[in-house]
Amino acid sequence: MTFLKPKVLRFESLPSTNTELARLASEGAPEGVSIVADEQTAGRGRLQRAWSSPKGAGLYFSILLRPTIPQNYWPLITFMAALAVGDALREACGVQTDIKWPNDLLSGERKICGILAEAIETPAGRAVILGIGINLTQNAFPPELVNVATSVSEVVGEAPDREEILASLLEALSRWYPLLEQPGQIVDAWSNRSSYGMGKLVQVSNGDDVWQGTTCGVEPDGALRLRTPGGEIRSLRAGDVSSIRSSKVAS
Ligand code: BT5
Numbered sequence: 001m002t003f004l005k006p007k008v009l010r011f012e013s014l015p016s017t018n019t020e021l022a023r024l025a026s027e028g029a030p031e032g033v034s035i036v037a038d039e040q041t042a043g044r045g046r047l048q049r050a051w052s053s054p055k056g057a058g059l060y061f062s063i064l065l066r067p068t069i070p071q072n073y074w075p076l077i078t079f080m081a082a083l084a085v086g087d088a089l090r091e092a093c094g095v096q097t098d099i100k101w102p103n104d105l106l107s108g109e110r111k112i113c114g115i116l117a118e119a120i121e122t123p124a125g126r127a128v129i130l131g132i133g134i135n136l137t138q139n140a141f142p143p144e145l146v147n148v149a150t151s152v153s154e155v156v157g158e159a160p161d162r163e164e165i166l167a168s169l170l171e172a173l174s175r176w177y178p179l180l181e182q183p184g185q186i187v188d189a190w191s192n193r194s195s196y197g198m199g200k201l202v203q204v205s206n207g208d209d210v211w212q213g214t215t216c217g218v219e220p221d222g223a224l225r226l227r228t229p230g231g232e233i234r235s236l237r238a239g240d241v242s243s244i245r246s247s248k249v250a251s
Contacts, residue, residue, distance in 0.1 A: 004177045005032045006063060006170045013055070015042035017062035018118060018131040025064050025122045025129065034063040036166065043133065045114055046103070051133050054140035057151070058133055059162055063173065065128040073183050074119065074128065075222035075237070078103050079190040080180055081115045081130055084172035086193060089113075089134070092168040093152050093160050099194035101215075101224045101241050109243075110150035111135075132169070136160050187218055196241060202226070206239035 014020050014037040021035050037060045040053035053060050067074060082099045089095040089105070089112070097105040097112060105113035116131040135141075135151035137159055152160040179185050191197040200215045204226060211234060213226040223235040 004063075004065075004174045006034045006174065007032055008034045008036055008166070008170075011035065011037040013037060013039045013041060014060075016040050016044055016131075017060050018044070018116060018129045021062040021064055021129050021131075022118070022120050025120060025127050028122070028124055029064055031064055031066040031127075034061065034170075036061050045116055051114060051116075052140075052142055052145055052149075053133065057137050057140050058135050059165055059169070060133055061166065061169065062129055062131040065130055065177070066125065067128060067180065069180050069183070071119075071126070072221050073180065074117075075102070076180060076183055076186050077128055077130060078115050078117045079186050079222055080176045081117065081132060081173070083186070083189055083193065084169060084176045085113050085115070085132060085134065087172040087175075088165055088168035089152065091172070092165045093156050095152055095155050097193075099190060099196065101194065101196045101218070102222065102238075107150050107155050110148055112150050112152065112155070134165065134169075136162060136165075183220060187220060187222065190222075191218060196224075196243075201244050202241050203244050204236055204239040204241050206236070209239075211236065211239075212244065 017035040017037050039055035040060050043051035043053035045051045085105055086097045089097055095107055097107050100106055103115040104111050113134045118129045120127055137153040138151040141149055198215055198217055204211045211226055213228040216225045216227045218224055219235050223237045226234045
């Protein structure tokens with residue numbers, strides 16, 4: 001795996017930084033090409049869910065990766081990104097974060113950052129568009145996000161400097177990316193920083209499937225291990241996790 005050399009392209013407005021970067025990747029853009037937009041008009045999360053991206057309210061960022069590690073470890077790219085964002089928010093603004101499997105950063109149990117890693121085919125081979133959305137302020141949050149999302153300004157009490165966070169993020173990504181060669185180190189670092197990795201009572205939904213249980217670590221490829229009330233261990237590779245209270249667990 002080569003060292004990451006980010007090169008940032010800036011836009012005032014885009015439908016989605018991930019979509020624009022996928023277009024550049026299909027035209028042969030090299031690893032490290034990155035996009036920042038002041039706003040996204042069709043920012044997205046997993047399963048085509050919307051990512052609220054009002055002008056000036058967030059860091060909307062995507063970087064093109066051409067990983068050389070085996071594809072079964074590619075889910076760890078999301079883990080690597082969560083570690084890098086955690087470093088950047090701590091270093092640039094003193095914000096401490098928790099990681100919720102698989103792709104959220106939380107502060108005070110509310111979402112401050114979402115990560116969307118998408119694998120795409122390009123003429124130069126399979127690549128990953130790694131998209132990161134960090135809430136800087138929540139002035140323009142839609143009402144449904146008010147109780148579930150937070151922002152750097154809400155946590156620290158003042159509007160943060162987007163460029164400082166971006167610079168810290170690029171440095172942190174460059175530090176963590178080569179460590180994907182040692183997947184065990186990424187999993188260990190992630191597990192140390194996530195309250196969701198071990199001993200958390202959760203519900204995991206994936207379409208019509210819903211599981212409840214206690215988390216018991218992650219597999220080497222990042223799958224979440226869940227011990228169900230019947231004592232069975234399930235390894236989950238996709239889904240939405242929410243924390244639950246013990247009285248709500250179905251037996
Ligand atoms: C994510 O999806 O959390 C991935 C978000 C990735 C956004 C970045 S921004 C740059 C790049 N370009 C893009 O188009 N996307 C990436 P998911 O886990 O599916 O969460 C989506 C859910 O988070 C939504 O259904 C809402 O409930 C909630 N949400 C939407 N906007 C939010 C925001 N700004 N802050 C916190 N939560 C939000």
